[in-house]
Amino acid sequence: MALTVASGPVSKSSDMCSKGYYILWTLFFLQFFTCVSCLFEDQIGKFDWRQRYIGKIRFAAFDAVSGTRKILVATEQNVLAALHPKSGNILWQQVLEKDESVQHMHVGKELVSVSGGPRVHVRAWDKTNGLLAWEWSLSQQQSARARWAVDKGRLYHVVPLDGQLEVSAFSLESGSDLGSRRLAAPWTAGGAYDCVLVGANVVCVTQKSFYWTSLADGAAFAEVPLASFDLTPAAVPMLSGVGELAFSLRLPGKQTVFLMGDKGPRAIHEASATASLLATPFDSNIMFKLENKPDSSALQVSAVSLNTGVEVDEYSNTLILGSKFSPCTLTAAICIKDECSAVLSGEDHTISFVNIPGQITWTREEALASIISIEIIDLPVSDLDAAIESEFGSKQAGIVGMVMRRLTSQVLQIKVLAQTVLGLVQPASSSGPSRASLIRDTFGLHKMIVAVTSAGKVFGIDNLRGELIWQIQLPRFAPLHVGKSPVVPLYVLRTTSHVPFTPLCAILGKDRLTGEGLAVTFEPIKGLVQSSDTLGYKVQQVMQLPHPDDEFLRGLVVLDDQLKVHVYPPESKANAFKQAASLYMFTTWPAKGTFAGFSFAHSTPKDLVATKVWELQLPDGPDREVVAVVGKNPTERVNSQGRVLADRSVMYKYINPNLIAIISQVSDSSHKYILNMYLVDGVSGAVVHSATHKRARAPVNVVHSENWLVYSYFNEKMRRTELASFELYEGKSRSNTTAFSSKSNSVRPLVEQQAYIFPSAVDTMKETITEKGITSKHLIMALPNGNILELPWMFVDPRRPTVQTGEMRDEGVIPYTPELPIPPDAIINYNQTVNRVRGIHTAPSGLESTCLVLVYGLDLFYIRVAPSKAFDLLKDDFDHFLIAAVLLGLVIASYVTKKLAARKARNQAWK
Secondary structure (H helix, E strand, O other): OOOOOOHHHHHHHHHHHHHHHHHHHHHHHHHOOOOOOOOOHHHHHEEEEEEOOOOOOEEEEEOOOOOOOOEEEEEOEEEEEHHHHOOOEEEEEEEOOOEEEEEEEEEOEEEEEEEEOOOEEEEEEEOOOOOOOOEEEEEOOOOOEEEEEEEEOOOEEEEEEEOOEEEEEEEOOOOOOOEEEEEEOOOHHHHEEEEEEOOOOEEEOOOOOOEEEEEOOOOOOOOEEEHOOOOOOOOOEEEOOOOOEEEEEEOOOOOEEEEEEEEEEEEEEEOOOOOEEEOOOOOEEEEEEEEEEEOOOEEEEEEEEOOOOOEEEEEEEEEEEOOOEEEEEEEEEEEOOOOEEEEEEEEOOEEEEEEEEEEEEEEEHHHHEEEEEEEEEEEEOHHHHHOOOHHHHHOOOOHHHHHHHHHHHHHHHHHHHHHHHHHOOOOOOOOOOOOOHHOOOOOOOOOOEEEEOOOOOEEEEOOOOOOEEEEOOOEEOOOOEOOOOOEEEEEEEEOOOOOOOOEEEEEEEEEEOOOEEEEEEEOOOOOEEEEEEOOOEEEEEEEEEOOOOOOOOOEEEEEOOOEEEEHHHEEEEHHHHHHHHHEEEEEEEEEOOOEEEEEEEEEEEEEEEEEEEEEEEOEEEEOOEEEEEEEOOOOOOOOOEEEEEOOOOOEEEEOOOEEEOOOOOOOOOOOOOOEEEEEOOOOOOOEEEEEEOOOOEEEEEEEEEEEEEEEEEEEEEEEEEEEEEEEEEEEOOOOOOOOOOOOOOOOOOOEEEEEEEEEOOEEEEEOOOOOOOOOOOOOEOOOOOEEEEEEEEEHHHHOOOOOOOOOOOOOOOOOOOOOOOOOOOOEOOOOOOOEEEEEEEEEOOOOOEEEEEEEEOOOOEEEEEEEOOOOOOOOOOOOOHHHHHHHHHHHEEEEEEEHHHHHHHHHEEEE
């Protein structure tokens, strides 16, 4: 029996369905594919670099339980991190919120952190990879004297109240409230006292007695007089934890170490008042003592047994530090199988790792996480170029002198050529550039970064690779403050272009002890301090002279808090007198909302006097705050004086170099914030333009350049970040074709303004700058997620048309859309996250197309950008061999053609 199946039509239909099925799935997957811009692997780090930092250590501990040994730290910048003990590299890092402060850290099965802000957050982190294990929060009363402790799965919080100590207990993992109680502590009501948590015990000390109790038992405080330990009463007693069961009492001239037992504290050792003490965990019963030797670049390390209080000689050691180290403290120590290690934290924010006995293995310069001021300086020319410049630079030496200089430079050129041919020139080491290699390159891309930090350290950094070239330690130097923001004015008094004069930089701050002004001058290429002078007055404002003297030195004019005028360095006083008639200074008192401008004149042949020319008082109001005062970059060059319109006419820019942008914040009667923006002429005090933003508040970030102004603010009504853009024009006729003068200029500028919605908050922003100002302007914006955005100016151009018409638009102007994009290919740091950006510094290079950008905050990031593309450089993949072959072929072809043409002409002549 045969079975016949009619499969003709059915097979065809099934085949068509199968094809349609595959087509639908293919189309479904194709919608997820798109064209992307990316970097090749060999391009990463070619023109950029990033350095990661964590800040000054607050807590530190060793993790010897996990498979990989590591150092767990919490810093004052609210960062939790793990460091590799052999190299100091960051294994993982967690950056907490800005408004939090790490108050306690406990290392057990997990890393537990307690951070306080508006609420207290308790988090546990995996010690291996830094991932969050669990988290809970609570609303707890905050106090500067509050203490935290972890013991047997419980978290204790101790807060001193008026005559009592409130002890609260919580379950460590779940956060459940286990109850609270108040213990009678009459010494907290008045008088000097201090408390510390030692394991599960709380110990307090007054001028006469110890008081201690167990947190778990909840018993009343037991009192032990200081006289029982043969200790004299102290006016201000201080306690500090030394380990899990030990603490120290600091008295004038000495400190005594106590060990907690069942019957209370027991004195075991005495040390000097300046010694740093720390006991090791894991029952090793060793306490390390660190002595900072006065007037010496060395540290004395010794060990004491907690059982006997006797020093252990096998761990005694002297650490040779060198002159670049500051006094250090012990922050973590551990001993495993007679091998001991310790972590040192310096007053200059350094983190060092030392093997005991032994020397320092590595050091991290965490002061670079607190940079305040930046300058990017040109490197000096080579010795050969310097000889050539000196040869033609002086015309007063006579013929004989010029001939001798010519012969000397020729000998030097022959010497350099011979060294190059014979291979005697040593290249820079792979570990870092040598000082011999710090010379100016052809395109001006190799420069020196000078960074001033709040820790009193100044660094010189090679911009190509990010290596530290030099550092200067200034123990008494502290930054000035404008409102709540630290400020360190950094000026280049003499550049490297003036051979044979030494380049010179100056920074102004205040003395940490007296508060008076402190000025430091140094050579920026080698990092040599030239002078450090206490000024004897407090600095109110400072400005640099616009023109140099005969030795190419541009001094500083300083206005003190009594409005008296000083010149620094003193040898620039004669140059300041010459320019006094054209000098004007602008200063502010943010707390009062007052701004004033001053002119200068001679009071005596040796003194200058400041005369107030104008004063501006901002409208008073509740919660008034000056949030930004921004002038223009004095080194900026404006290439185009006008803007060509669609009808081929020119709209001339209002380019006022003295224009200052002031933004203040006040609240109205309904407690809603208002932002006010003023454009003020710093010479005449005239308010050129003003604007008001209702229901808007800080944070505000301002970019002020050429004839335009852009700033970001938070719109409270719409709950979003917005950008306001302003552009100023004189009109279609110019009021002055030579130099701008604030005194004679009476033009009221035409103002174009527009607002845009930005899809992210902004930490800070800066405009690009080039040598001649020909290249298009871009905005470099730091976003809170760690991205650095390069936004073209055309996107925030206030002249973007809102209504589409058939008329021609101005060249380079795109139609208006309220939302600004964040293109992924405009993120210039690709996957290199830069945390907590505080500032961006831009500098021109020798190439007009290229701008150098340094982003600083918790991390450092450096990159070159080309806003108008690299129009003056050949691409990396340019085929030099092909163009050389083509040129050679053309030369050969022209020569052969010439021969053939000559032969043809000769043959025709014989006919």
